[in-house]
Amino acid sequence: MRNVCDRMSKTTHRADPNHTEIQWSKYAEHYDQMCENNPSYTEMIELVVSNALDRDLPRTSQVLDIGAGTGNLISSMAPHKPDWNFVHLDFDQGMNLKAKEKYLQQNIKNVSILQQSAEDSSFTEGSFDLILTTNAIYSIPGHEALMEKIHSWLHPKGTLIAVDFGRPQNTTDWMIYIAKNLVKTKGIRKTAKIFRDNWEAAKQNRRTTEAQDQGNYWVHDSSEFQNALEKAGFSVEKNSMCYRGYSDLAICTKTLHSL
Numbered sequence: 001m002r003n004v005c006d007r008m009s010k011t012t013h014r015a016d017p018n019h020t021e022i023q024w025s026k027y028a029e030h031y032d033q034m035c036e037n038n039p040s041y042t043e044m045i046e047l048v049v050s051n052a053l054d055r056d057l058p059r060t061s062q063v064l065d066i067g068a069g070t071g072n073l074i075s076s077m078a079p080h081k082p083d084w085n086f087v088h089l090d091f092d093q094g095m096n097l098k099a100k101e102k103y104l105q106q107n108i109k110n111v112s113i114l115q116q117s118a119e120d121s122s123f124t125e126g127s128f129d130l131i132l133t134t135n136a137i138y139s140i141p142g143h144e145a146l147m148e149k150i151h152s153w154l155h156p157k158g159t160l161i162a163v164d165f166g167r168p169q170n171t172t173d174w175m176i177y178i179a180k181n182l183v184k185t186k187g188i189r190k191t192a193k194i195f196r197d198n199w200e201a202a203k204q205n206r207r208t209t210e211a212q213d214q215g216n217y218w219v220h221d222s223s224e225f226q227n228a229l230e231k232a233g234f235s236v237e238k239n240s241m242c243y244r245g246y247s248d249l250a251i252c253t254k255t256l257h258s259l
């Protein structure tokens with residue numbers, strides 16, 4: 001079993017002043033607070049965990065989470081599967097530091113953090129029994145090439161569970177949704193304070209809209225998502241929506257001709 005943190009020294013960023021991107025390390029400071037107050041986020045994580053646990057996978061499965069962020073998915077799944085080995089892949093140091101803290105705090109030892117960009121990563125063909133990714137593909141340049149890579153990294157009998165944020169980001173809609181939920185549980189004063197303290201998250205969400213408008217982030221509907229997966233060689237067993245209809249969730253295997 002590997003360490004919680006194997007390779008956290010290398011960060012890869014694309015610095016193109018003409019393209020807006022989310023500033024992930026700034027977002028990382030507020031990410032979990034935003035997630036805690038967003039019931040649709042918790043539902044999405046629970047949905048991925050329950051679908052993953054339902055799969056018939058080897059006892060000692062190798063699992064890759066692409067764009068693993070602050071580690072919420074792995075930290076929800078790992079306690080159920082102490083014999084699985086998780087690889088947390090994310091290029092952002094801020095996100096990875098939050099994840100590392102979380103894994104240490106929760107005594108999750110069967111995870112290694114890999115700090116590198118997904119599009120520049122390479123793994124041995126067929127080396128993962130389960131590949132997961134939640135709301136990251138849209139922001140990774142070259143989703144078609146990435147999907148082909150994911151296909152090659154997956155074991156012939158493996159499963160890909162991919163959630164992706166494909167619809168136009170509407171920050172006001174999200175703020176109203178989160179505020180309504182918060183007011184119910186915490187009251188108006190606390191809600192106002194949470195919004196003040198985490199204004200950076202809203203700023204970063206606005207950058208998503210800008211990046212989408214510039215064509216820098218992938219905007220897709222369910223069928224475009226499914227088509228892209230099929231083009232990469234996947235067979236899509238299930239395709240549904242989650243995250244208030246902003247994201248697609250696809251459960252995929254390798255198609256027979258690729259076995």
Ligand SMILES: C[S@@+](CC[C@H](N)C(=O)[O-])C[C@H]1O[C@@H](n2cnc3c(N)ncnc32)[C@H](O)[C@@H]1O
Pocket residue numbers: 024066067068069070071072073089090091092095116117118119133134135136139140141
């Ligand atoms: C919206 S967050 C989702 C995080 C996590 N999967 C979750 O659901 O909470 C997207 C994550 O993808 C990572 N990411 C974005 N582009 C990436 C790339 N090119 N390579 C690796 N990670 C990337 C970001 O650093 C960020 O942590």
